[in-house]
Amino acid sequence: MTVTENALHAALAPPASRIRLVVSDMDGTLLTPEKQVTHRTLAAVQALKEAGIPLCLVSSRPPGGIEMYFDVLGLHTPYGALNGGTILNADRTVRSQLALDPGAVQDTLDMLKVHDLDAWLFRGHEWLVDNATGAYVEPERKTVRIEPQIVSSFAGSLSGIGKITGSSADYDAVARQEAEIGMLLEGRASVARSSQWFLDITPLDANKGNAVRELAAFYGIDPSEVACIGDMDNDVPMFKVAGLSIAMGQASDRVASQAHFTTAANTDEGWAKAIESLVLPRAVSLNDQPTSPSAVAPGTPGGA
CATH class of the missing domain: 3.40.50.1000 (HAD superfamily/HAD-like)
Structure with missing residues (x-):
């Protein structure tokens, strides 16, 4: 240490x-x-x-x-x-249950896109994915035994979101985004890695x-x-x-x-x-x- x-x-x-x-x-x-x-x-x-x-x-x-x-x-x-x-x-x-502010959702999606991290949205029992071929979609589907809902765009799906997950095989990029998105959403959301390849963004008190x-x-x-x-x-x-x-x-x-x-x-x-x-x-x-x-x-x- x-x-x-x-x-x-x-x-x-x-x-x-x-x-x-x-x-x-x-x-x-x-x-x-x-x-x-x-x-x-x-x-x-x-x-x-x-x-x-x-x-x-x-x-x-x-x-x-x-x-x-x-x-x-x-x-x-x-x-x-x-x-x-x-x-x-x-x-x-x-x-x-708590939900992210739609503005925080959009800001997060913009950051994840710029830095080439796949984005997933979770709302209740829904799992929304806009890239079905993302590296971690199939492993996650097998792990949690839930079928993703494939969407062409997240537009119109910004309300009621309980969690955003950014995923990438570039572990350093995930770590960097933990810091950068954490600063961007300070006071608006909780930002923390749940694994080396997953970054979770949840409501501030979530x-x-x-x-x-x-x-x-x-x-x-x-x-x-x-x-x-x-x-x-x-x-x-x-x-x-x-x-x-x-x-x-x-x-x-x-x-x-x-x-x-x-x-x-x-x-x-x-x-x-x-x-x-x-x-x-x-x-x-x-x-x-x-x-x-x-x-x-x-x-x-x-x-x-």
């Missing part, structure tokens, strides 16, 4: 000693590079359930790309899609930190009682909110410096190891605390 990164890590508040909720990223975190869930991860999910600790997923994925894992994980909890811009109940109904606050409120607890696990820049906002933050082993030094702990990589059971060694020893069953009114809203939570 650099001097600055060491300073960031040193400035963190002490990690929480009591955890009642886990909020996890998916790609690069809960999932292997092949987008699979390991047997050890399933055992860790079951251990959380037995400890009375709900598990909620928050991802840059659209809702369907998250829901596709619910059966294998046995989840019946609320979750955050589009980097937390859309919060859904356990029954998959929308709890809250970040994973906001999702953690909403999910904690849903369960009637303080964010200081939440443990978060992630690996990319878009996970840092939830690290800043949570009482316990854990970076995956393959995370960059910049991301890892803003987490309390770093676990193994997602190629080496990092998620399960984090649950086993860092979360479960701090677990306090949600059932040991009186339920607040906010926890009985539509989409009543089940166990993890």
Whole structure:
């Protein structure tokens, strides 16, 4: 780590000693590079359930790309899609959603076009694409099992957009646009990479930190009682909110410096190891605390 990164890590508040909720990223975190869930991860999910600790997923994925894992994980909890811009109940109904200002959408599209990044628009369950042959369209379609809606132009589709993704195999270009578009949209949107090849632009309050606050409120607890696990820049906002933050082993030094702990990589059971060694020893069953009114809203939570 650099001097600055060491300073960031040193400035963190002490990690929480009591955890009642886990909020996890998916790609690069809960999932292997092949987008699979390991047997050890399933055992860790079951251990959380037995400890009375709900598990909620928050991802840059659209809702369907998250829901596709619910059966294998046995989840019946609320979750955050589009980097937390859309919060859904356990029954998959929308709890809250945010949208980008149309002007910010157009400014972003202009920047992505100038710098040769493919643009995708997400609105509710829609995935709008204007370049069907883009390098990452087919891999993404297979990953999230959603068919893109191919459009000749994004004109007329600027309202109600929950997320824009810019994609390119030029990782340096994606990193540069994170900075440039971030400056362009400062005060209007959240801009962060969700992978080396994806840049996500979401409404200003649509970040994973906001999702953690909403999910904690849903369960009637303080964010200081939440443990978060992630690996990319878009996970840092939830690290800043949570009482316990854990970076995956393959995370960059910049991301890892803003987490309390770093676990193994997602190629080496990092998620399960984090649950086993860092979360479960701090677990306090949600059932040991009186339920607040906010926890009985539509989409009543089940166990993890």
